[in-house]
Amino acid sequence: MLRSCARLIRRGIALPGQPQSPRPLPCCYTTPRFYSPEVIRDYAMPNATWSKNLQDLYNRYMEGSQSGAWERIPSYNATVHHIKGVPPSRTRENRLFTRNLDQDGVGFEYSMFYNKAERRMVCLFQPGPYLEGPPGFTHGGCIATIIDSTTGAGAVYLCGSVMTANLTINYKNPIPLGHVVIIDSKVERVEGRKVYTSCQIRSHDDAVLHTEASALFIKLGP
Ligand SMILES: CCCCCCCC/C=C\CCCCCCCC(=O)SCCNC(=O)CCNC(=O)[C@H](O)C(C)(C)COP(=O)(O)OP(=O)(O)OC[C@H]1O[C@@H](n2cnc3c(N)ncnc32)[C@H](O)[C@@H]1OP(=O)(O)O
Numbered sequence: 001m002l003r004s005c006a007r008l009i010r011r012g013i014a015l016p017g018q019p020q021s022p023r024p025l026p027c028c029y030t031t032p033r034f035y036s037p038e039v040i041r042d043y044a045m046p047n048a049t050w051s052k053n054l055q056d057l058y059n060r061y062m063e064g065s066q067s068g069a070w071e072r073i074p075s076y077n078a079t080v081h082h083i084k085g086v087p088p089s090r091t092r093e094n095r096l097f098t099r100n101l102d103q104d105g106v107g108f109e110y111s112m113f114y115n116k117a118e119r120r121m122v123c124l125f126q127p128g129p130y131l132e133g134p135p136g137f138t139h140g141g142c143i144a145t146i147i148d149s150t151t152g153a154g155a156v157y158l159c160g161s162v163m164t165a166n167l168t169i170n171y172k173n174p175i176p177l178g179h180v181v182i183i184d185s186k187v188e189r190v191e192g193r194k195v196y197t198s199c200q201i202r203s204h205d206d207a208v209l210h211t212e213a214s215a216l217f218i219k220l221g222p
Pocket residue numbers: 079082083148149150152153156161162163164165166192193194216218
């Protein structure tokens with residue numbers, strides 16, 4: 001028992017009633033074991049794994065972007081590239097959770113469009129086979145992730161840097177893997193540092209309401 005407690009403490013894991021001891025980052029975070037520098041790519045562009053439904057919706061919003069109503073949001077595989085601009089190649093191992101797989105089509109396949117006048121961020125989403133929860137359906141945590149990312153991107157585009165403080169989700173109908181859905185989010189109001197957003201997920205043809213959600217983001221300092 002004593003020996004296993006000592007082992008936990010050595011690994012920096014806090015025992016009940018004890019503060020967590022500082023410990024160095026494991027080497028997998030500090031040495032480039034998992035990545036080699038790669039050319040930066042915009043993941044929000046069509047690829048061969050997109051279904052006709054996803055491609056058709058994308059084309060429709062791209063037409064909307066020609067009138068200036070909608071703006072396509074580029075998407076890279078590290079959050080820092082959104083904030084600091086895009087270097088020619090990746091230099092860090094960290095990856096954005098929704099863009100962390102090397103193979104197209106198996107995970108989060110999506111593209112976002114922003115409507116500034118309506119404070120809306122829309123995400124066209126095709127969940128791949130690696131996002132399974134119940135057999136054949138999308139995992140609820142993945143649905144939460146794409147809602148957080150869409151409402152969060154809407155809050156960022158309106159207000160700058162934010163963090164999610166609260167996310168409330170009503171799962172109404174399961175989302176079959178491979179089916180295309182539209183995540184339609186809106187900034188409802190801004191009160192001081194608080195940014196209130198709402199969101200609905202509907203099937204690509206608008207026939208099924210899959211999910212309803214609201215999220216609160218807090219604006220961060222400069
Ligand atoms: C993010 C940048 C992305 C950039 C991308 C750009 C391009 C777009 C591309 C791709 C989209 C990607 C988008 C990704 C989105 C993902 C976001 C996440 O996953 S964030 C990780 C999960 N969230 C946390 O880990 C937060 C942990 N919590 C905190 O750090 C703090 O609690 C924080 C910052 C939320 C607030 O802390 P305080 O100290 O700054 O502020 P206090 O004083 O506590 O709160 C301010 C006000 O807010 C209320 N408040 C705070 N939390 C609340 C809550 N849970 N419910 C209700 N009110 C709350 C308080 O009551 C206070 O209100 P009163 O001013 O007094 O009226």
